[in-house]
Amino acid sequence: MSVLAVEGLAKSFGAVRAADDVSFTVAAGEMLALIGPNGAGKSTCFNMVGGQLAPDAGRVRLDGRDITGAAPGRICRLGAGRTFQVAATFASMSVRENVQMALIAHRRRVWRFLRPAAGECRVEAEALLARLGMADQAERAASVLAYGDLKRLELAMALAGSPRLLLMDEPTAGMAQAERASLMRLVRALATADAIAVLFTEHDMDAVFSTADRILVLDHGRIIASGDGPAIRADPKVRAVYLGED
Amino acid sequence: MEFIATQALTGLAGASALFLVASGLTVIFGVTRVVNFAHGSLFMLGAYIAWSILTRLPRDPAWFAAGVLGAALATAALGVAMETLVLRRLYRAPELLQLLATFAVLLMVQDATLAIWGPEDLPLPRPPWMRGFVLVLDTRFPLYDLVLIAAGPLVLGALWLLFARTRWGTLVRAATEDRDMVAALGINQRLLFATVFALGAGLAGLGGALALPASSANLGMDLAIITDAFVVVVLGGMGSLPGAFLAALMIGELQAFGIVLMPRATMVLAFALMAVVLMVRPHGLLGRKSVGERAEALGVAFIRPARAGFAWLVLAILAVAALLPLVVGPFLLGLLTEALIAILFAVSLHVVLGPGGMHSFGHAAWFGIGAYAAALAARDFAAPMPLALALAPIMAGLVAAAVGAFIVRLAGIYLAMLTLAFAQIVWAIAMQWDGLTGGDNGVLGVWPQGWARAPEHFYWLALALCAACVLMLRRVLFAPFGYALRATRDSPLRAAAIGLPVTRIRHAAFALSGAAAGLAGGLAAYSKGSVFPTYAAIAHSVDALLMVLLGGIQTVSGPVLGALAYTGLSVELPRATSLWRFWLGLIILVLVMVFPRGIAGMRRAA
Numbered sequence: 054m055s056v057l058a059v060e061g062l063a064k065s066f067g068a069v070r071a072a073d074d075v076s077f078t079v080a081a082g083e084m085l086a087l088i089g090p091n092g093a094g095k096s097t098c099f100n101m102v103g104g105q106l107a108p109d110a111g112r113v114r115l116d117g118r119d120i121t122g123a124a125p126g127r128i129c130r131l132g133a134g135r136t137f138q139v140a141a142t143f144a145s146m147s148v149r150e151n152v153q154m155a156l157i158a159h160r161r162r163v164w165r166f167l168r169p170a171a172g173e174c175r176v177e178a179e180a181l182l183a184r185l186g187m188a189d190q191a192e193r194a195a196s197v198l199a200y201g202d203l204k205r206l207e208l209a210m211a212l213a214g215s216p217r218l219l220l221m222d223e224p225t226a227g228m229a230q231a232e233r234a235s236l237m238r239l240v241r242a243l244a245t246a247d248a249i250a251v252l253f254t255e256h257d258m259d260a261v262f263s264t265a266d267r268i269l270v271l272d273h274g275r276i277i278a279s280g281d282g283p284a285i286r287a288d289p290k291v292r293a294v295y296l297g298e299d
Numbered sequence: 300m301e302f303i304a305t306q307a308l309t310g311l312a313g314a315s316a317l318f319l320v321a322s323g324l325t326v327i328f329g330v331t332r333v334v335n336f337a338h339g340s341l342f343m344l345g346a347y348i349a350w351s352i353l354t355r356l357p358r359d360p361a362w363f364a365a366g367v368l369g370a371a372l373a374t375a376a377l378g379v380a381m382e383t384l385v386l387r388r389l390y391r392a393p394e395l396l397q398l399l400a401t402f403a404v405l406l407m408v409q410d411a412t413l414a415i416w417g418p419e420d421l422p423l424p425r426p427p428w429m430r431g432f433v434l435v436l437d438t439r440f441p442l443y444d445l446v447l448i449a450a451g452p453l454v455l456g457a458l459w460l461l462f463a464r465t466r467w468g469t470l471v472r473a474a475t476e477d478r479d480m481v482a483a484l485g486i487n488q489r490l491l492f493a494t495v496f497a498l499g500a501g502l503a504g505l506g507g508a509l510a511l512p513a514s515s516a517n518l519g520m521d522l523a524i525i526t527d528a529f530v531v532v533v534l535g536g537m538g539s540l541p542g543a544f545l546a547a548l549m550i551g552e553l554q555a556f557g558i559v560l561m562p563r564a565t566m567v568l569a570f571a572l573m574a575v576v577l578m579v580r581p582h583g584l585l586g587r588k589s590v591g592e593r594a595e596a597l598g599v600a601f602i603r604p605a606r607a608g609f610a611w612l613v614l615a616i617l618a619v620a621a622l623l624p625l626v627v628g629p630f631l632l633g634l635l636t637e638a639l640i641a642i643l644f645a646v647s648l649h650v651v652l653g654p655g656g657m658h659s660f661g662h663a664a665w666f667g668i669g670a671y672a673a674a675l676a677a678r679d680f681a682a683p684m685p686l687a688l689a690l691a692p693i694m695a696g697l698v699a700a701a702v703g704a705f706i707v708r709l710a711g712i713y714l715a716m717l718t719l720a721f722a723q724i725v726w727a728i729a730m731q732w733d734g735l736t737g738g739d740n741g742v743l744g745v746w747p748q749g750w751a752r753a754p755e756h757f758y759w760l761a762l763a764l765c766a767a768c769v770l771m772l773r774r775v776l777f778a779p780f781g782y783a784l785r786a787t788r789d790s791p792l793r794a795a796a797i798g799l800p801v802t803r804i805r806h807a808a809f810a811l812s813g814a815a816a817g818l819a820g821g822l823a824a825y826s827k828g829s830v831f832p833t834y835a836a837i838a839h840s841v842d843a844l845l846m847v848l849l850g851g852i853q854t855v856s857g858p859v860l861g862a863l864a865y866t867g868l869s870v871e872l873p874r875a876t877s878l879w880r881f882w883l884g885l886i887i888l889v890l891v892m893v894f895p896r897g898i899a900g901m902r903r904a905a
Contacts (some may be wrong), residue, residue: 104798141793144599144787154786155797157779163799165779167771169605173779194601210797215333 054117055080056250057102064097064274071097073274074110079250080158084241086261089271090294093257095254096222099269102252103135103220104128107174116217116246128136131244134211135220139227140203142195148206149191155213185209185239186250201232205239212243219244221253225260233257237264262286263280270294305438306555307652312444314551315451316513319506320524321531321543322458329475329538333386334394334712335400339525341381341409341500341516344505345374347412350421353511358426367649368899371505380491387489387494388892394712399533400842400891406884407519414878415517422515429512429706441514450509453602455544462540471495475538495585521772523776523839531571533716536586566678566727570720577717578705599789604777613770620762626756633826636758638866642763642820645846645858645865649814652844653852654776655790655808657707660715661722662816662843667835668725669695669817674742674830675735684748688764688821695817696810703809707802722840729832741831745824761822768815773855775811784808816843842869849890 062075071094079085087095100106102113104125104295113121120128143151151224156174157163165173182188185205190198195206203225211219224240225233237260243249255261261268262282270278270291278288285291322791349370356362385404388398432440482488506518506617514520531550549602550569557565564749574586584588624632644666650655676682676690706717713870729736736742751757775781786794787801794801824830842865850861854857868886872879 125795126798126800133797137792137796139788139795143789143791143793145602145785146782148603150782154782157783158786158794158797158799162779163783163804166775167778169774170782172776172778196599196601207793210793213797222451273815281811 055253056116056119058112059102060097060112060114062101062112062113063109064094064101064205065104065109071164072101072108075271075274075276077183077269077276077279079252080218081248081250082188082245083266084244084251084253084264086179086260086265086268087252087271088258092169093271094274097131097274099220099222099254103133109170129214129216132214132217133215133220134144134214136204136207136211136222136224138202138223140205140207142206142210144194144196146195147192148187148195149175149182150192151195151206152209153215154183156181181209183214184243185212189283201236204236208236208240208243212233215247216249218254219249219251221251224253225255225257233260235261240264248275300479304435304558305440306559306738307552308435308440308448309553310552311446311451311548312551312700313554314547315447315449316506317524317527317531317551318451318544318547319454319509321502321528321535321547322504322540323506323542324456324528325535325538325543326458326471326498326502328532330478331386331470332389332478333389333401334529334537335386335396335499336525337381337408337775338401338499338503338528339523340405340412341374341378341503341517342407342507342524342528343412343516343521344377345370345504346511346520347416347421347507348373348504349508349511350416350423350516352597355425360428363426363429364372367505367508370503370508374504374507375497375501378503379497381500382493384494385888387492387751390492390634392891393658394715395652395660395844396891398660399841399844400495400649401706403887403891404885405525406490406880406887409518409521410881410884411876416516420517420520423511423546425512429899441527442844446625447509447513450505451547453543454505456539458540466492478499488561501837506629514682526719526837527569529716530569530720533583533713533720534573534576536583539583539585539587541587542583550764563733564727566731566842570724570727573720574705577709577713581709581713585590600784601865617762620766621759624758629754632754632758634866636754636826637823638759638863639758639761639765640826641842641846641861641862641866642859643768643819643822644816644843645850645862646769647812647819648783649844649847649855649858650772650776650812651814651851652811653854653857654781654785654788655805655812657805658711658715659706659718659810659840660844661718661720661837661840662812662839663667663700663835663839664718664722664725665695665813665816666728666812666820666823666843667722667818668698668834670824670830670834671729671736671820672817673821674824675681677824678742679747684825685753688818688825690764691821691824692814692818695820696814699813699817700806700810703806703813707805707809718864719837719840722835722837726832726835726837729835735831742828743829745830746828747825749782751825757826761826764818764822768818769859770810770853772815776855780804780807843885844886845890 057079060076062072064072087098089095097106100114101108105121113117115133117130118131120131126265143154145153152172156177162173179188179191182191184209187202187205198206202294217294225236228236240251241264242247267279267281268285269276270285271292277290277294278285302454320342324335328334349367352366353363356366369407381404385400429443430768432439432446433442451877462472469488470481474491527550531543531546534545553568553572557568609875648662651659672694673687676687684698704719706714709717730738747757751760773810783799785803786799791801820834846865847858849865850859851857872882876882
């Protein structure tokens with residue numbers, strides 16, 4: 054069974070149809086890329102899945118459970134981790150504390166008032182950081198990290214809840230070419246190892262074609278093509294949209 | 300019928316005066332995004348300057364109009380000076396620092412006015428033409444009020460023409476929509492801001508000059524008008540002129556009818572109306588979301604838990620503090636007790652202000668509620684001291700929890716304004732509900748009982764309670780809850796995405812902070828033996844903010860140091876100079892402009 058199932062999703066902003074009858078599924082361990090020219094509706098679809106936007110119509114199911122219009126926090130607790138286009142972390146905390154915070158949130162240990170937080174979920178946080186190759190940065194302030202490391206920290210936080218689904222909005226935006234490839238390889242390895250379904254949007258076509266199992270092309274809010282890399286490359290509609298844009 | 304008509308006309312006259320002040324405030328806010336406390340000072344200066352001019356001119360209508368115009372122009376010039384010297388340096392600062400800095404200007408202008416015009420109220424002897432009446436539905440209605448009633452719509456119309464028909468007006472509207480865009484288009488922002496400030500200040504001066512014949516020029520009119528003007532501007536929607544006009548009408552009529560129908564609740568009514576509107580429409584009647592919602596935290600810094608040895612340092616400090624009554628005299632002991640209470644008050648504010656990132660401008664509300672809860676329990680119910688002291692944080696915490704449900708959903712300047720409004724409600728109730736609170740005279744005779752009657756014993760009690768409470772709050776800030784609170788401040792987006800209940804966390808912190816401030820208030824009631832409305836006044840909220848900012852907002856040690864320094868300052872300054880408000884204002888300005896990170900922050904930066 055698919056981890057994420059989206060059916061007939063629609064959203065309009067005034068007269069603009071940002072998403073129109075969008076349907077797709079993502080299976081466990083599968084990486085699905087959502088691409089399209091600027092303004093095609095990628096972020097809109099993405100935010101409707103993540104709970105940041107409520108759809109006008111359609112259904113979103115996570116592991117068979119209806120999460121349409123649920124708040125981001127609830128969607129997160131039901132098993133969806135997410136990263137943002139501009140990395141969002143907690144600047145006043147160390148790298149390790151950022152991950153601890155995500156673990157504390159997941160295990161609902163927020164309402165503890167007197168026990169020092171330093172010891173909460175510390176071992177798990179360190180294990181997670183080690184897995185992402187960030188063990189040596191654990192005690193640094195999140196605010197001084199290089200951008201690529203910040204993105205990996207965000208990924209660690211998204212993984213803290215052992216998600217079934219990982220939502221990544223432009224995961225490599227703002228990164229250098231070498232960093233991009235290494236981050237996408239890391240995501241690929243994690244998705245395969247933990248059977249996580251990954252839905253991501255991306256501008257960098259190298260990252261898309263080298264990592265995605267399947268690609269979905271949006272234009273004016275509608276899906277115009279879907280398939281694996283070679284099929285998408287050969288698709289005349291896709292070529293028209295992208296080449297016509299150039 | 301006559302009653303309704305005359306009250307409605309009186310309300311219109313009041314609305315006009317309010318609109319003149321509020322229109323300037325809202326235009327300045329729209330373009331510069333600064334909420335200017337000192338706008339009240341400009342109103343006051345307008346009245347004083349008008350007095351100086353009009354008492355030297357012939358007493359006929361033409362000369363009166365010329366004099367009023369002259370006062371408005373002079374105030375506009377002073378406004379430009381204020382913008383150039385102070386406000387210009389604040390445009391990129393967090394709104395809380397802007398509020399503080401402009402409050403500092405208000406303090407300085409108060410003392411400057413005192414030095415120039417003296418402490419007496421200055422009434423303008425009314426010339427004969429002004430004493431005329433017109434008959435409205437068989438009731439005599441003052442002619443001058445009709446002049447006032449006409450002034451509001453006239454100014455609204457003139458402003459509308461100015462903004463709709465001139466290139467300058469187009470620029471002002473564009474800057475209100477999107478300040479950065481106007482800057483990017485290569486408009487001379489300095490000139491634009493200075494001219495907008497001149498217009499706003501001139502309107503305030505006009506309002507002050509026109510208000511002069513109805514009352515007098517006095518030193519209390521700046522704070523009185525600015526709190527009303529804040530209500531009007533926030534109620535109407537910040538930056539919206541039609542909103543300000545609508546809100547001024549509502550407040551003017553509310554006050555005109557309120558003074559007859561509910562004379563004991565006049566001050567509460569306006570703030571209650573504003574609080575209710577903000578709960579339902581968080582951006583005011585005609586305001587829009589984009590304007591005034593910056594909500595940036597005050598300098599987020601990397602926080603580390605205490606190093607080993609911190610506990611020993613705390614123990615050593617507490618031991619020294621416990622031994623102090625053996626060596627100091629009674630005056631100093633009283634001061635030390637006051638300092639302990641100030642420390643708890645400042646640390647409680649730090650919880651919402653620092654880790655919470657909620658820029659409360661009305662923290663004195665909780666202090667006041669705690670103080671009155673303890674004092675009234677002791678006086679009216681003969682509650683023993685331990686019970687009265689326990690009631691203080693409970694009552695303050697409960698009210699903070701109830702009101703906080705609405706407050707924590709807001710951000711930025713709207714949160715600051717709603718907290719300010721609520722503190723004003725508490726203050727107004729304390730002032731006007733004589734039967735319960737004794738009004739201005741306060742509640743007297745609340746003295747410690749039994750063992751705690753000796754000053755050094757009460758000092759020890761205060762030390763134990765304040766130290767326990769401060770250390771507990773610090774522990775909470777380093778517990779999972781405190782980290783979660785900081786997470787909601789650092790990145791609300793990420794906090795929600797990892798499943799933190801952002802609003803509930805902010806709400807709990809708000810109530811906790813209110814309860815702690817309430818305990819400080821309860822201790823203050825017993826320490827002074829009395830409780831006054833000033834405990835909940837704006838100036839007391841500003842005291843707490845200054846303590847936190849003086850010491851540094853990042854860590855708990857900041858407000859502790861800041862409260863000690865500020866308590867010393869507040870004793871020494873009035874001793875050293877009669878113009879202490881001026882010097883306090885200057886210190887605040889230096890603090891905000893040069894050391895926005897406080898004493899504790901300076902060490903960190905070095």
